Amino acid sequence: MDASNHPELYSVTELAADLGVTARTLRFYEDKGLIEPRRIGNTRVYTHRDRGRLALILRGKRLGFSLREIRDWLELYEAGPGQRRQLEALLAKAAERIATLEQQRQDIDATIAELKDIMGATKRWLADPNCKPQHTRKARQ
Amino acid sequence: MDASNHPELYSVTELAADLGVTARTLRFYEDKGLIEPRRIGNTRVYTHRDRGRLALILRGKRLGFSLREIRDWLELYEAGPGQRRQLEALLAKAAERIATLEQQRQDIDATIAELKDIMGATKRWLADPNCKPQHTRKARQ
DNA sequence: TATCAAGTTGACGTATAGGTAAACGTGCGC
DNA sequence: GCGCACGTTTACCTATACGTCAACTTGATA
Secondary structure, three states, rough: OOOOOOOOOOOOOHHHHHHHOOOOHHHHHHHHOOOOOOEOEEEEOOOEEEEEEHHHHHHHOOOOOOOHHHHHHHHHHHEEEEHHHHHHHHHHHHHHHHHHHHHHHHHHHHHHHHHHHHHHHHHHHOOOOOOOOOOOOOOOO | OOOOOOOOOOOHHHHHHHHHHHHHHHHHHHHOOOOOOOOOEEEEEEEEHHHHHHHHHHHHOOOOOOHHHHHHHHHHHHHHHOOHHHHHHHHHHHHHHHHHHHHHHHHHHHHHHHHHHHHOOOOOOHHHOOOOOOOOOOOOO
8 A cells, every 4th residue: 555656646736737726726725624635844745535635626616616515525524424424415415506506597597588678678779769668578676 | 857846865774775775885886986976964865866876776786797887887878978889888788798697507507417417326326335436427627 | 951863984894715925945956 | 055946834915795883973852
């Protein structure tokens, strides 16, 4: 289990570049308790596992979770006694997020509809300034 | 054109309550140059027109424009020489916003798909811990 | 007149995810 | 010994849209 013949060790800058973020970001995540790389003296050294963990973190971000949510989940995942609960918690979180996103999509659709309505009225107005500004759609209050 | 027989005058708190925001919000909008109510002494007095303007502002917000964008547009709208250009500018802005929103909706859909994929894999895993964690969908990079 | 409600300004706080700068340490090659 | 490329920490800055608090005036009321 010695890693010396297959190092997979990264410095901050290396791993950051590798993951497409900045070194600042990795240090920031460490501040926030998301990762804890080993150190040689004062210098951070990231292992292959750290890289995997970071990849998970970035994925969580892409899926719209906050750093805090991600951290909580990772903690739960690491320290949890059984797998089951964690997976179920993950399921719940995912479902929750999906619900939020579906709500957001509805809002977006409504907004697009309202904007299109405004555009239509504006165009009619431009074509014939006599016709009164008249939207077909009621704005939500 | 005297308003004395039909005052329609509001204090901050009144108008705020009327519009469903706080007084702080109205003062904040004034700071940002979105409205400039008259004053009696030091006290703000909002007219009917102010109310209309505020309603426009809130609508803009609901449609996802920033206060700065709203302010710029209102300025353009008030000080502009002809109507045409303003309306055309409005059309352009609306189209732009729609494009942004449609992009957002695509992102949301993709994210939902990925979340559902994860949920599916997790459920299979829960049902049969032997089957390897296997997502059907590739994550976007 | 004492007090209370409502108005005013100014300043600082909140949340998020880092960016940016300052000041400093450290190994390496020449 | 010098400079360079890295690394480190601390601390303040960014944007957005207000919330919250403090301190102060002013007009109306009991």
